[in-house]
Structure formats: structure tokens, C-alpha cells
Amino acid sequence: MRITVCLSDNNRPEPWVEGLRRELPQAEIQIWTPGAALADHAVVWAPPQQFLDEQQQLRGLFNIGAGVDALLNLRLPPHTRIVRLDDAGMSVQMVEYVCHALIRHFREFDVYEADAREGVWSYRRPRARRDFPVGVMGLGVLGERVGHAIAQFEFPVQGWSRSPRQIDGIRCFDGDQGLDGFLAASRVLVCLLPLTAQTRGILNRETLSRLHGGRPGGYLINVARGAHLMEQDLIPLLDAGQLAGAALDVFASEPLAPEHPFWRHPKITVTPHASARTQREESVAQIAAKIRALEAGADFDTLPGVVDVQRGY
Amino acid sequence: MRITVCLSDNNRPEPWVEGLRRELPQAEIQIWTPGAALADHAVVWAPPQQFLDEQQQLRGLFNIGAGVDALLNLRLPPHTRIVRLDDAGMSVQMVEYVCHALIRHFREFDVYEADAREGVWSYRRPRARRDFPVGVMGLGVLGERVGHAIAQFEFPVQGWSRSPRQIDGIRCFDGDQGLDGFLAASRVLVCLLPLTAQTRGILNRETLSRLHGGRPGGYLINVARGAHLMEQDLIPLLDAGQLAGAALDVFASEPLAPEHPFWRHPKITVTPHASARTQREESVAQIAAKIRALEAGADFDTLPGVVDVQRGY
Numbered sequence: 001m002r003i004t005v006c007l008s009d010n011n012r013p014e015p016w017v018e019g020l021r022r023e024l025p026q027a028e029i030q031i032w033t034p035g036a037a038l039a040d041h042a043v044v045w046a047p048p049q050q051f052l053d054e055q056q057q058l059r060g061l062f063n064i065g066a067g068v069d070a071l072l073n074l075r076l077p078p079h080t081r082i083v084r085l086d087d088a089g090m091s092v093q094m095v096e097y098v099c100h101a102l103i104r105h106f107r108e109f110d111v112y113e114a115d116a117r118e119g120v121w122s123y124r125r126p127r128a129r130r131d132f133p134v135g136v137m138g139l140g141v142l143g144e145r146v147g148h149a150i151a152q153f154e155f156p157v158q159g160w161s162r163s164p165r166q167i168d169g170i171r172c173f174d175g176d177q178g179l180d181g182f183l184a185a186s187r188v189l190v191c192l193l194p195l196t197a198q199t200r201g202i203l204n205r206e207t208l209s210r211l212h213g214g215r216p217g218g219y220l221i222n223v224a225r226g227a228h229l230m231e232q233d234l235i236p237l238l239d240a241g242q243l244a245g246a247a248l249d250v251f252a253s254e255p256l257a258p259e260h261p262f263w264r265h266p267k268i269t270v271t272p273h274a275s276a277r278t279q280r281e282e283s284v285a286q287i288a289a290k291i292r293a294l295e296a297g298a299d300f301d302t303l304p305g306v307v308d309v310q311r312g313y
Numbered sequence: 314m315r316i317t318v319c320l321s322d323n324n325r326p327e328p329w330v331e332g333l334r335r336e337l338p339q340a341e342i343q344i345w346t347p348g349a350a351l352a353d354h355a356v357v358w359a360p361p362q363q364f365l366d367e368q369q370q371l372r373g374l375f376n377i378g379a380g381v382d383a384l385l386n387l388r389l390p391p392h393t394r395i396v397r398l399d400d401a402g403m404s405v406q407m408v409e410y411v412c413h414a415l416i417r418h419f420r421e422f423d424v425y426e427a428d429a430r431e432g433v434w435s436y437r438r439p440r441a442r443r444d445f446p447v448g449v450m451g452l453g454v455l456g457e458r459v460g461h462a463i464a465q466f467e468f469p470v471q472g473w474s475r476s477p478r479q480i481d482g483i484r485c486f487d488g489d490q491g492l493d494g495f496l497a498a499s500r501v502l503v504c505l506l507p508l509t510a511q512t513r514g515i516l517n518r519e520t521l522s523r524l525h526g527g528r529p530g531g532y533l534i535n536v537a538r539g540a541h542l543m544e545q546d547l548i549p550l551l552d553a554g555q556l557a558g559a560a561l562d563v564f565a566s567e568p569l570a571p572e573h574p575f576w577r578h579p580k581i582t583v584t585p586h587a588s589a590r591t592q593r594e595e596s597v598a599q600i601a602a603k604i605r606a607l608e609a610g611a612d613f614d615t616l617p618g619v620v621d622v623q624r625g626y
Contacts, residue, residue, distance in 0.1 A: 092442075093420075109413060149465065152408075152465065258432045
């Protein structure tokens with residue numbers, strides 16, 4: 001069995017090759033170069049089209065992230081299946097990011113810190129958590145865990161997904177017909193959707209204005225993909241007070257350009273796509289386990305994280 | 314039955330009186346003034362000694378907070394029992410405060426925000442949560458819940474209490490003989506102790522230097538009482554790098570004086586005793602339920618939150 005590794009965007013391939021060699025000592029594992037021998041499986045991040053054009057024998061295309069939108073824009077070899085990471089240490093990081101942003105906004109710890117810089121000892125009037133219902137868009141592995149974590153902090157939680165779900169402690173909405181009710185019932189919106197043709201631009205002036213029944217004071221946390229947000233719609237909503245703030249980890253173009261107005265807007269918290277970093281050790285172990293299962297005869301459709309290309313995730 | 318309300322420190326008594334009247338329509342409820350009629354129960358926050366000297370018939374002294382150290386410095390009437398609030402909406406706030414401070418430090422979100430102010434897109438190397446074991450001092454209602462919440466974020470958690478405890482998911486230490494092991498095993502220290510003669514000054518140069526086996530990089534979160542910390546010991550430990558930072562909500566003297574060096578130290582986050590505010594509605598309901606139980610013949614020792622004056626909490 002031959003495995004090739006093809007990572008772009010400053011991801012060093014060597015540690016992945018070493019990790020895979022330890023996990024799969026029988027396999028021949030190489031960093032891809034143009035013209036390399038045909039491999040059975042590939043471990044990739046945003047590979048070039050040339051890679052896929054050459055590697056026509058690929059069975060498994062293992063993405064070292066949870067979002068596979070970059071792969072779906074490429075032409076795949078005829079029998080290739082895409083497999084995304086399935087948690088692998090990412091969900092706890094995502095939960096941390098979202099809980100930190102939510103608590104910071106709800107408890108106004110940012111305001112307390114600004115007061116502290118001025119040496120001001122001043123209470124804020126406590127806010128009721130029943131006035132801060134949280135809506136989680138996307139109820140995959142990450143979204144469901146984030147929803148449960150928020151519920152532990154006693155916020156009302158609702159979720160929205162493409163197909164109907166039933167999850168204890170989360171009021172679930174689904175599909176186009178469920179979106180209105182979901183937005184009306186949510187003051188804080190957490191986006192954890194996959195990026196597909198249906199979800200691109202779903203965070204826009206119209207949807208964000210419908211948060212919490214159209215009342216001002218909504219809050220946006222986007223940890224999915226920058227293209228979910230119509231970026232030009234955000235600042236007018238913030239400046240009008242319709243939204244109280246936003247915590248953004250992802251952007252239409254990354255890295256965010258130094259002159260982008262998001263950086264210094266007082267109601268926007270920018271982080272550099274750091275909400276959930278791939279944990280190499282756990283990811284290597286997960287990918288290796290899936291490859292071992294396939295080589296032992298398992299069908300792709302029995303593996304967690306196999307992508308439905310039509311659906312887009 | 315007569316109930317008197319005596320609140321200092323800017324706590325307005327009127328809403329408490331109104332709430333208690335709604336809950337206990339049979340009772341005569343008044344705001345205390347010097348010379349007032351003797352009451353059976355009192356709802357108090359830091360009352361003056363004169364109040365207790367006059368109210369010699371008091372059975373229940375209901376404190377509108379969880380910490381009762383201020384009451385224990387006073388001479389009580391002969392048959393008075395102190396009852397503290399038992400959660401009443403405070404534990405979830407405490408959990409929020411501690412999780413926010415812990416995540417912010419562990420994930421370096423403070424550093425990301427400083428980068429963002431400069432328009433800098435730069436990853437921090439992720440840190441392993443196994444390198445950030447968290448120790449919770451005090452395993453009462455608040456401490457136990459905080460410990461469980463931290464464990465949900467997959468940090469190793471240990472707890473320390475006066476008497477032995479067994480709690481799922483928390484490695485428990487107890488007593489003087491357990492303190493060494495507890496400190497050595499904790500990198501982040503969360504103080505949720507009651508303030509007693511034994512715990513006063515327990516956060517000092519010697520104990521804080523023993524965190525994480527004496528390695529540098531410890532972190533302190535104090536949400537109990539200011540007098541737990543020897544304040545003059547903190548800044549030298551921070552400046553030497555032995556501690557990486559501290560989140561402090563309580564101080565030896567409150568409000569913290571404008572010239573106090575904690576305000577502007579770059580490694581100290583100051584909040585104005587805001588970690589867990591008393592929720593009036595829930596507190597009134599809890600106190601009224603306890604008074605109803607007592608009037609129906611229940612013994613004090615069957616009520617949650619009754620203080621053992623010898624023990625000090």
C-alpha cells in the first residue's frame with residue numbers, strides 16, 4: 001500500500017509522514033511531488049488540481065481538517081472518496097472558543113477589563129441568561145458538543161440543521177422552513193455550518209436582522225468559514241446597534257488583510273482562524289485507523305467522516 | 314412571625330422586603346432601624362454589631378451571600394444560627410467566571426486580542442491541556458461544580474478540601490498533609506475556600522511557589538476572599554515569572570484603591586467582586602423556603618447552608 005502526503009498553506013508534511021510511518025509500518029509513505037508513483041490513499045490539505053489529475057488511483061483522500069469545501073471545488077479521480085477528520089481533538093477547542101466568546105460578551109468581561117485599565121471599580125447590572133438564548137447553526141459533531149456545553153451554562157439553546165434532529169436539551173429547527181423560527185428564538189448566533197452552495201452567505205443583513213425577533217443586541221460568533229458571512233453587511237448592523245458585537249475566527253480572505261476594517265472595529269473580536277487547530281497526533285492516529293479498516297476490507301460508508309459529495313459535507 | 318432586613322454596602326433593602334412579603338404573606342417584614350421590635354429571623358448583609366446586640370431573640374440569621382466570614386467577626390445573640398445562601402444562582406456565575414479566566418489564559422486569547430489591535434495575524438503554538446492541570450481549593454457546592462465544569466474542557470482536575478472527599482473526575486486531596494501533593498499537581502490554582510483562621514493568607518509566596526512542582530508558569534484565579542491572598546507576595550512572583558498571571562475578583566480591601574498596583578499590572582486581571590452576584594429572586598425564594606421549613610418545626614441542622622461557627626463555614 002502506498003500513501004502520499006500533500007499539504008499546502010504552511011503545513012509541514014514531514015511530521016505527518018513520520019507519524020503515519022509509525023502507525024502504518026507496512027505502508028510506503030511519501031511526500032507528493034509531481035510525477036510521483038500512484039498512491040492508494042492521500043493525506044491532504046488544499047492540494048493543487050495537478051495532484052488530483054495525476055493521482056488517478058486514489059481511494060481515500062484524507063483531509064486534515066473538518067471542513068472540506070476546498071476539496072469540493074476540485075475535480076476528483078473517478079473512485080476517490082473524501083474523508084474528513086472526525087473530532088480528533090478539535091471539538092473541545094471549538095467548545096472553548098465559543099464558550100469564551102459567549103461568556104465574555106454575556107458577562108461583559110471586556111467592559112470590566114476596559115474599566116480596570118482606567119482603575120475604575122464599577123458593577124455592571126447582571127443580565128438574565130433567559131434573555132440570551134443561543135442558536136447553534138450546524139449540528140454535526142462540533143455543533144452538538146458546543147450546544148451541550150452552552151446548555152451547561154444554563155443558557156437556552158436551540159440548534160438548526162439541514163435535516164431534522166432530536167437532541168436532549170437543544171430545541172431543534174431544520175431546513176429552510178425552520179430558519180425563521182430559529183433566528184427569531186436566538187439572540188447569540190454561533191455558526192458551525194459546513195460551507196456549501198446552500199450555506200454560503202447565510203449570515204447576511206437579512207438573516208442577522210431577524211435575530212431575537214428583530215430586537216437589537218444580537219451577537220455573532222463565526223467559527224465555520226468566512227464565506228458564510230456577507231462581510232460588507234456586518235459593520236452597518238453593528239454601527240446601527242442591531243448587533244451588539246461579533247467574534248470572528250474565519251474570513252472570506254485569510255490571512256485577513258492588514259487594512260481590513262474588522263481588525264480595529266470596537267465591537268469585533270478577530271482571531272486568526274485559531275478556534276480549533278488540527279491536533280497532529282490525534283489526527284494521524286485517526287487517519288491511520290481508518291486506512292487500516294479499509295485495507296482490512298471495510299466499506300467507506302462504514303467510516304465516520306466520509307463526505308457525501310452531493311450534500312457537500 | 315417577624316422578619317427584619319438589615320443590608321449594608323449599597324444593597325437596597327426595599328426589593329428584598331417586597332420579595333419576602335410576596336413569599337411569606339403571613340409574616341411581618343420590616344427594614345431594621347435602631348430600636349425596632351425584636352424579630353424571629355433576619356435577612357442580612359454585613360450588619361452592624363448594634364443590630365445583633367439589639368436583636369437578642371433572633372433564631373435565623375440569613376446571609377444574602379455564600380461567604381459568612383464578616384458575620385463570624387461579630388458577637389451573636391445566644392440562640393442565633395447563621396444560614397448562608399446555598400447556590401441560589403451563584404454557582405453558574407462562578408463557573409462562568411473561572412472557565413472564562415482559565416480558557417482565556419490557556420488559549421492565550423488575551424495575546425490574540427493584543428495582536429488584533431495591531432492588525433497582526435499570527436498563530437500561537439497550541440499548548441497541551443495535560444500541561445495545565447487545574448487545582449480547585451474548596452470543594453463546597455461552588456467548588457465541586459467548578460471542578461466538574463473544568464473537567465468538561467478536558468483539563469486534569471484536582472481538588473483540595475479540609476476533610477476527605479470523593480468526587481468522580483476530580484482527584485481529591487485533603488488537610489494539611491494533602492496540601493503539598495495538591496499544589497505540586499496543580500498549575501492553575503482556583504481559590505473557592507471559605508475564609509477562616511486556617512485559610513487566611515493561604516495563597517502566599519511559599520504555597521504559590523510550589524505550584525506545578527515549583528516549575529514557573531503557574532496561574533492564580535481567586536474568587537473567594539481577598540484575605541486568602543498575601544497581596545504583597547503576588548507581584549514579585551509574577552515579575553520573576555514564577556507565576557504567569559492572575560485573575561482576581563476579591564481583594565483585602567474593597568473597592569480596590571485607585572492607586573493599588575494590581576489595577577495596571579500587565580499580568581493581573583482585576584474584576585470588582587463581580588464573579589457571582591446574589592440573584593435576588595432566587596435568594597428570596599430560598600430564604601423564604603427555609604423560614605417556612607423552620608416555622609413548620611424543622612431543625613436548623615436539616616437545612617442546607619447552616620453554618621458551623623466553630624468550623625467557620
